[in-house]
Amino acid sequence: MITIGLDLGGTNVTAIAHDGAKVLASTKHRTPTTGGRSDVLDLLARAVDETMDAAGLKRKHVAAVGVGSPGIVTDGTVGNASNVPGFQSRFALDEEVAARTGLPVRVANDVTAAAVGEHRLGSGRGEDDLLAVFVGTGVGGGLILGGRPFEGGTGGAGEFGHLVVRQGGAVCPCGRRGCVEAYAGRRAMVLAAERAVAGGRASILFEVMREKGKPRPTSGVFRDTLQRGDALLTELLEDAVATLAAGIATAVNLLDLGRVVVGGGLADKLGAPFVARIEAAAQRSLFLQPPRARIVPAALGDHGGAIGAALVARDD
Amino acid sequence: MITIGLDLGGTNVTAIAHDGAKVLASTKHRTPTTGGRSDVLDLLARAVDETMDAAGLKRKHVAAVGVGSPGIVTDGTVGNASNVPGFQSRFALDEEVAARTGLPVRVANDVTAAAVGEHRLGSGRGEDDLLAVFVGTGVGGGLILGGRPFEGGTGGAGEFGHLVVRQGGAVCPCGRRGCVEAYAGRRAMVLAAERAVAGGRASILFEVMREKGKPRPTSGVFRDTLQRGDALLTELLEDAVATLAAGIATAVNLLDLGRVVVGGGLADKLGAPFVARIEAAAQRSLFLQPPRARIVPAALGDHGGAIGAALVARDD
Numbered sequence: 351m352i353t354i355g356l357d358l359g360g361t362n363v364t365a366i367a368h369d370g371a372k373v374l375a376s377t378k379h380r381t382p383t384t385g386g387r388s389d390v391l392d393l394l395a396r397a398v399d400e401t402m403d404a405a406g407l408k409r410k411h412v413a414a415v416g417v418g419s420p421g422i423v424t425d426g427t428v429g430n431a432s433n434v435p436g437f438q439s440r441f442a443l444d445e446e447v448a449a450r451t452g453l454p455v456r457v458a459n460d461v462t463a464a465a466v467g468e469h470r471l472g473s474g475r476g477e478d479d480l481l482a483v484f485v486g487t488g489v490g491g492g493l494i495l496g497g498r499p500f501e502g503g504t505g506g507a508g509e510f511g512h513l514v515v516r517q518g519g520a521v522c523p524c525g526r527r528g529c530v531e532a533y534a535g536r537r538a539m540v541l542a543a544e545r546a547v548a549g550g551r552a553s554i555l556f557e558v559m560r561e562k563g564k565p566r567p568t569s570g571v572f573r574d575t576l577q578r579g580d581a582l583l584t585e586l587l588e589d590a591v592a593t594l595a596a597g598i599a600t601a602v603n604l605l606d607l608g609r610v611v612v613g614g615g616l617a618d619k620l621g622a623p624f625v626a627r628i629e630a631a632a633q634r635s636l637f638l639q640p641p642r643a644r645i646v647p648a649a650l651g652d653h654g655g656a657i658g659a660a661l662v663a664r665d666d
Numbered sequence: 667m668i669t670i671g672l673d674l675g676g677t678n679v680t681a682i683a684h685d686g687a688k689v690l691a692s693t694k695h696r697t698p699t700t701g702g703r704s705d706v707l708d709l710l711a712r713a714v715d716e717t718m719d720a721a722g723l724k725r726k727h728v729a730a731v732g733v734g735s736p737g738i739v740t741d742g743t744v745g746n747a748s749n750v751p752g753f754q755s756r757f758a759l760d761e762e763v764a765a766r767t768g769l770p771v772r773v774a775n776d777v778t779a780a781a782v783g784e785h786r787l788g789s790g791r792g793e794d795d796l797l798a799v800f801v802g803t804g805v806g807g808g809l810i811l812g813g814r815p816f817e818g819g820t821g822g823a824g825e826f827g828h829l830v831v832r833q834g835g836a837v838c839p840c841g842r843r844g845c846v847e848a849y850a851g852r853r854a855m856v857l858a859a860e861r862a863v864a865g866g867r868a869s870i871l872f873e874v875m876r877e878k879g880k881p882r883p884t885s886g887v888f889r890d891t892l893q894r895g896d897a898l899l900t901e902l903l904e905d906a907v908a909t910l911a912a913g914i915a916t917a918v919n920l921l922d923l924g925r926v927v928v929g930g931g932l933a934d935k936l937g938a939p940f941v942a943r944i945e946a947a948a949q950r951s952l953f954l955q956p957p958r959a960r961i962v963p964a965a966l967g968d969h970g971g972a973i974g975a976a977l978v979a980r981d982d
């Protein structure tokens with residue numbers, strides 16, 4: 351059976367054709383930042399078509415489409431996704447994509463879809479109690495409990511970035527204090543670096559950004575800046591490691607998880623040593639001894655969300 | 667159908683006969699602190715007999731026995747319960763109690779059982795995504811997810827007292843840093859008060875304890891000390907409220923819970939105003955807006971664990 355998986359991000363739409371074991375073809379488009387909901391929906395339909403073409407598939411070969419969407423997903427509808435035009439107020443995303451593609455459509459939260467991908471085909475294989483943490487611009491989380499995606503009663507579960515690990519601490523981009531994302535998200539770390547530099551601290555972060563010709567400090571800029579020994583970013587990364595570790599230990603202690611998979615743009619760029627540091631720090635806060643939870647790097651990279659969406663589409 | 671519920675605590679064994687709607691009779695015995703596992707098991711069997719007698723029941727009227735036990739419960743076995751003699755290494759508690767009582771036995775973690783009680787007959791009625799938090803000597807938690815008790819892959823879930831909410835903060839009785847219980851458990855608060863008094867801070871906590879003829883500061887001593895305006899204990903309680911709130915918000919953000927029930931010896935003594943303060947503080951850290959999670963006082967009091975155990979026994 352072949353399905354198409356779509357990963358709708360704030361920046362890109364990644365689409366893949368998948369046969370249940372491997373990616374047959376993939377395409378990537380910029381997510382519209384202007385216009386409205388129908389521009390996004392039209393792009394999703396075009397991405398499906400182009401991915402079928404790239405894989406040499408006709409519509410009759412494709413069983414279903416899976417969509418991983420930001421926001422809160424309930425029964426095929428999505429809402430509360432502020433970084434995609436027209437996705438703030440709730441609507442039936444499954445019906446809209448089905449109408450445009452003529453294919454059955456299943457919708458999941460994008461991070462949940464990525465967790466499904468890691469669970470079935472990535473670093474989460476063989477473990478049915480799993481948290482997948484994605485560290486990029488922000489910090490997201492997806493849960494697998496008892497072998498199945500867990501999205502909570504109203505689809506709002508998995509907000510790993512907003513576990514409170516330093517109560518009363520730094521202000522998070524969400525406006526609250528002491529969340530994991532307030533220390534471990536790239537957006538929050540850039541804001542902290544800007545404040546420190548404005549206050550007179552030295553850092554080559556923004557110089558490296560300009561050298562690499564980037565409009566903002568990407569995960570690659572972070573990696574290169576750290577490799578050059580920048581003291582400020584090294585300190586910020588220590589806080590990120592410590593708070594990710596505290597949040598992961600918290601989730602493990604609450605849910606008796608067997609594995610935590612760490613991925614996302616920043617984690618992928620910093621690689622296994624970054625995840626090993628998180629694991630070492632988390633050991634200090636794990637309640638069950640000896641701990642059964644392993645903390646491992648994600649395996650599927652950029653395509654994980656689309657692969658998970660393709661797998662979710664197979665389930666119906 | 668009538669079942670007997672046993673709540674095995676470090677101090678007391680509470681037993682009740684229950685018809686699914688109400689308590690028919692109850693008994694209370696001191697948990698043996700010396701001797702071995704068989705002394706505890708013999709007491710559990712005696713508690714069943716005496717409770718049947720108190721309710722005017724014969725063995726043939728009782729369908730099953732439910733046991734709520736501390737420690738980690740898996741498939742009727744229990745282990746890792748350090749405060750009950752002989753319950754540290756794992757053994758088949760269900761078989762031992764069945765052999766002594768001649769009745770079918772179901773075992774659950776004591777806090778999970780109490781959560782089941784609140785879910786079915788207490789403050790958790792009508793909500794299938796629920797955390798029950800119990801604040802006493804320590805801080806425990808029990809989860810109901812999708813309407814069913816959630817104990818995790820190896821029975822170790824629900825360690826709410828060991829969520830990390832002040833990463834790098836105060837040392838918890840568990841030896842780790844920054845856990846909820848490090849601030850909100852009575853044992854930790856007494857240790858903090860002792861240290862403060864030794865360091866010259868004034869407090870009437872230990873004076874009230876002596877006035878009430880108690881060997882240690884009980885929840886009642888806490889309540890009376892707070893009512894008399896003790897500044898030190900008031901400060902410690904503020905930290906307890908803040909950390910309970912952060913832990914509850916963390917659990918809600920991770921699991922999209924609809925309700926959190928707060929009980930246990932200290933919460934029951936301090937009553938609804940204490941829980942209202944926790945709810946007000948938690949609102950600042952809840953991610954979903956408007957929040958759907960309500961934070962409410964537990965309804966079943968001291969008998970909650972035994973009632974939950976009796977309900978668990980009905981399920982087979």
